[in-house]
Amino acid sequence: MTAVETAVAPTGLGRSRIGAVVRMHLSTPFMALGLPMLITLAVLTLNYLIWQLILLANPTLPQADPDAFIYNGGAVWIAFYLLSIAIQTMNATFRYALGMSVTRRDYLLGTGAFMLILSVVFVALYAVLGVIERATDGWGVNGWMISGFGMMDLPLWKVLLIWMGAMLIGMGLGVFYGAVFVQWRTTGVLITSILIAGAILAGVWVLTETQGWADLIELVVTATAWETAIAIVAATGLAFGVTYLLMRRAPVRE
């Protein structure tokens, strides 16, 4: 019989409840970090193979259409991954963590910190890939994944900031949906989705009615990096704030 590694129960700052929640999420690091990194590399490899396949079938494509491979959504998957992992994580760990005498507030803060760690690690991976992508002029085939969507002319740090924002928003939305699922299960998720879709439609309606689209696009285009970053952090913070309001009255369902 194998006994667990002997360790003394941590005390003081080393025994922070929020830290314990982060550790809980990172208990299976391959699932949390390793697997998505491997998937990112696999997506890049598959994209590269597809580009080569297209070039094999049509060798004159680079001359006919030099921009053929500059639009690629391969890097977006990580934002959707964080969204789904946030929902899944909340469902899998909320009851467990509260069973370990954690408050809802500490659970949410620890989960947010864990998500932030994931975002930082994935952005670091994107930074490495982005540097290589630029050094090789798009992997030698003018194919762009990290700086896709025509972002190869933007400074890399701006591209990374955009990805960080996408990840944070994906995570914020995922945590919010996770809380809705924990509290009201599938019915809650469906009703919330309908309400959100209704709110988006209402926004589109108002913008169209007031001819405000041009102003909105102008606002987005002219926003500085810091303004964008602040907006992203504010949106993520809002998602977490609303999530806490939902979760502070969430019972632990069997």
Added chain:
Amino acid sequence: MKHIITTEALTKRFGSEEAVSSVSLALEPGRVYGLLGRNGAGKSTLMRLLTGQEFATSGAIRVFGESPVENAGVLDRICFIKETQSYPDAFKARHVLANAPHFFRNWDQVYADRLVDLFEVPMHRHMKKLSRGQRSAVGAIVGLASRAELTLFDEPYAGLDAVARRAFYDALLADIAEHPRTVLFSTHLIDEAADLLEHVVAISHGRIVLDADADELRGAAATVAGPAAAVEEFVSRRESTGVRRLGGLATATVTSLDDSGKAAARAAGLDLTEVSLQDLVIARLGADLERADKKEVAA
């Protein structure tokens, strides 16, 4: 601090159903409490209310003198182990026990290691792949090695076999002797756990029907047996749980019988036998059921 837990008129409703009904309790520190009752009686709901996992409809709860709801200072001193505890899918037993020290301030890893060997827990198997008994053993280990000032067990050992259950009771008894703390545990297996219990709280239909010191209960109660007429005459002046007849003979459990009462029973030609805690609780719960049935018929 005189009481570690107090509740006043604590009520929890789910829709029109009252799972916990105006419960008032006061539990003293350093004792082992048994929370007994039938399935659906309200034991688990009461425990979830005490640990802030569920929210009261009305009434007050104080644990360590404060509300437990979203109170890290209170929850930090509690360990609540239940049979239905869920674990993340990717977790193996070793993950549960590697995380526990970060959640419980008094965690004793050396003791946990010993318990892992005692219960023969396969540490490298996923929690969802463990048998019910093995999952129960992991819960029992966390509950014991956490050494929380207040430990609540909601039938965590229900899946354990008889040998493992005995090992659990022995480990709990030995450990609380060395590291005194308050334990509240719910169980159906009253006789098995009887030696452990210092105080008994029985719940039926969400209401407390018995809240008494275990030794006093055992000492005070007795079963009288003899001719039916003599038994009926004897219990007519005392609190009893009903007369059971068998031909011309009858038995009845008298819940409170002092020395003079026992002498009177013997003088009336009745035999006296001790009542087990389980019989006593069953008798109380049975009496409550009877009352509930009569109330329903009357309504």
